[in-house]
């Protein structure tokens with residue numbers, strides 16, 4: 001069983017696999033997600049993200065291996081798993097001829113010990129749809145339906161959430177609101193598995209990111225993934241004196257590489273960027289450099305992701 | 315469990331009430347069938363050549379009785395059609411609106427979902443069929459066919475209406491469910507499910523030709539046979555429905 005970031009594993013899988021006929025959609029996935037953790041699931045189209053979430057949510061049965069969600073096997077007791085899990089499905093379907101309120105009350109009434117109407121009203125308000133509660137869902141925009149779908153997932157206040165592309169189709173403001181909601185759910189102790197194609201969103205929200213392509217390519221913190229693919233570089237912007245600085249730095253044992261990337265900007269590879277940064281700056285100043293800015297040249301997660309996926313491809 | 319089944323029933327009805335035009339067939343089908351049965355019994359003996367029929371009123375009444383006797387089998391069509399339409403509407407709508415996956419993500423059991431849908435379709439079907447039977451008897455008496463009707467309203471008639479009809483409407487519903495879980499659209503589903511009408515026509519044909527006499531015992535056995543087929547098919551339907559292919563392929 002893989003290690004988790006926090007606490008004990010709330011979701012774990014062991015060799016979880018799914019094939020459709022001859023096509024392998026998910027190949028022997030073994031992961032563990034700790035309580036209160038957000039894990040982002042990244043992968044190209046057809047990578048098996050939705051299939052994985054469906055297996056974890058007990059909607060489809062694995063071909064091999066098994067999963068444990070909240071101490072239960074979703075394949076053998078899906079209904080019990082559903083009591084503690086909220087699954088935002090890829091396509092948010094509703095009964096379009098009925099009101100938002102009626103739709104939510106219907107789904108809420110399947111859970112034990114819930115006041116369906118109250119739950120529906122509460123979640124409509126939380127997702128900012130209270131004023132449209134009585135309108136037919138058929139009159140809703142795509143983004144409103146997506147928010148309504150999220151409201152539906154939260155009706156029974158689940159401790160575990162599987163969110164399949166939650167911000168797909170949302171405008172920037174609605175997407176931001178939704179990300180804030182996800183963060184607040186995490187603060188309340190929810191464990192969240194989140195599939196997305198939005199890399200900055202994945203990085204912003206996730207404690208760990210799983211890059212997935214039929215098989216698990218990598219799973220780690222965004223920072224660790226980045227370091228696994230790219231060395232950390234420091235960018236130093238100077239107001240003149242780049243030549244002398246460069247010469248001085250090349251003599252330092254902890255500087256593994258230094259060059260002028262663009263006019264007045266030096267890029268450096270250090271043995272240990274955290275340890276070496278102060279003395280690097282001191283050395284530059286000593287050599288007469290006017291330091292305007294020092295920052296880590298962070299590769300976008302997109303580069304990290306593409307590098308991982310291509311590595312897998314090769 | 316009961317709460318979840320009722321939840322499904324109420325939702326089905328709410329959905330149908332939201333498009334009242336779909337309720338029209340609930341009124342039209344029985345009126346057509348009752349009217350047809352009564353009209354035939356009224357007209358046919360009048361227009362049949364007396365040379366064939368024989369001159370006496372008893373012969374005309376015998377013919378009329380023969381036609382009236384078909385009615386119980388006619389009414390079988392009502393719950394069958396209603397259940398069938400409800401089943402296909404109910405399942406196909408889940409398919410079209412993509413609500414099945416979110417639904418299966420709740421704690422509802424497949425059989426509860428199907429039970430809810432069965433009740434939502436079979437109950438109105440039965441009610442309408444029983445109302446039609448009452449209408450038929452009422453109008454028959456009003457037309458002064460009391461004595462004829464007395465020989466129609468036998469134990470067989472009541473077994474037919476109270477047992478055979480529910481069994482048939484269940485069958486129709488289950489076929490509707492199976493049809494719609496296999497089919498790609500409502501039309502295809504209904505085409506498959508319409509098969510249930512054929513056994514009913516076969517029953518009518520057997521009755522008309524007089525090949526088999528429908529005694530109370532035989533009617534009872536027939537109803538039991540239908541229920542047995544229902545039970546077998548229902549298990550199949552639950553299994554078919556639970557199959558992931560519905561979630562993944564229904565899109």
Ligand SMILES: Nc1ncnc2c1ncn2[C@@H]1O[C@H](COP(=O)(O)OP(=O)(O)OP(=O)(O)O)[C@@H](O)[C@H]1O
Pocket residue numbers: 020023024025043044045046047048049050051052559562563
């Ligand atoms: N019912 C099915 N029958 C056959 N193949 C299927 C079925 N469902 C999924 N697949 C296949 O399984 C693979 C994984 O699909 P899945 O929907 O899980 O991908 P995904 O990672 O969610 O992709 P996307 O980013 O496009 O949503 C794909 O190759 C897909 O064609």
Ligand SMILES: [Mg+2]
Pocket residue numbers: 049050051090164
């Ligand atoms: Mg997907």
